[in-house]
Amino acid sequence: MKSRTIRGDRLHIGIFGKRNAGKSSLINALSGQSTAIVSDVPGTTTDPVFKSMELSPLGPVVLIDTAGIDDAQEGLGKLRKERTQNILEKTDFAVLIVESASVDFDFEDKLIENFEKEGIPYIIALNKTDLKYTKETEKWLKGKAFIGLVSTEGKGISELKNRIIQTAPTEWERPFLSDLIHPQDIVLLVTPIDLGAPKGRLIMPQIKALRDILDSDAIPMMCKERELPSALAKLREKPALVVTDSQVFPQVAADVPSDILLTSFSILSIRQKGDLRQMVEGVLSVKNLKTGDKILIAEACSHHPLEDDIGRVKIPRWLNSQVGGGLDIKTFPGSEYPSNLEEYKLVVHCGACTLNRKEMLKRQEKALSAGVSITNYGVLISYLKSVFPRALKPFPQIYSMFDKKTSSPGFDIRKKMAKFAEL
């Protein structure tokens, strides 16, 4: 059966190497399918190609054919550097493929320098070992561990797979909510079915929550916001946790008794993909916003915006009403993430369900390096709709920071947050 794990939840393995070193044929051999384009003409593939597969016992992975990053016509130009950087930012593990007939290793040395700078574990695969090695290759390989391949014939592929399994990081992702619940707990999910809901299916964070609850031997229940009072009344036992769509936060918070833990899909999603502490810290800058400030709304996927779209209509409206109007709000969907972040006062990011954790953390790091506060849809909505800090109560280390001292003069949340290494 076809695996449904989305790309953002897979270990990202970048296959790096010069044009025609054999990246595409290696991906075909590893995955057993001809997804990547293979040709003797250098530079046949120009954009990264993603191939999802299962690499048991590692689990779901995505192989990235890093095409175009050594395009000779672009030289060492800006575009090439940007392409490489873009791929490195989502790479959890790298395979560097080298040809036995190479005579120049500047490209490979630069890549290794980048892997080390970005903290990316990697292995070297020497391709075309059926051909004579150049003396330059022999010299370069001295003292380096590598695996020999003839990728077009599948030789050395099993050994390479085993080495990837042994060397790749095993914990590249965090749980969605399984660490918050116990077997037999009831978890109630509130999912509005409005115009924004896709026809005939649930959205990814809702599916993830359901799967995590089942995997934890707990009991999922699901209802729309209108049926919530009746669902709660019918339960003999209180739910251990209620998770709601952020858009109906105030209504759900009013219906769910205060002794029941409540949070949102978006907060759980960003906790899994990024650093929730930074998102909470970022939301506190909303009180300093003023007319004319630039706000960046970043969505990790592109979708057709609806009439009352959360990122394009509702959040801008709520933020504007907070400051008295006149905010300069720009929305960037999909893989676009602007480099001029320092022009903005605040970045508001979606739940990032389509990004891997590495990429989301990088986006947060870029905002902070530019001196810009960053927060998330769910955290922001809970703040604007007075469900803050209640929506953080399921995460005791973060919630404990929001006691009465937050309103005291001189309270420094940055200092307080620095005490918590990890959520």
Ligand code: SF4
């Ligand atoms: S906008 Fe963000 S949270 Fe929503 S579906 Fe796209 S990636 Fe996921």
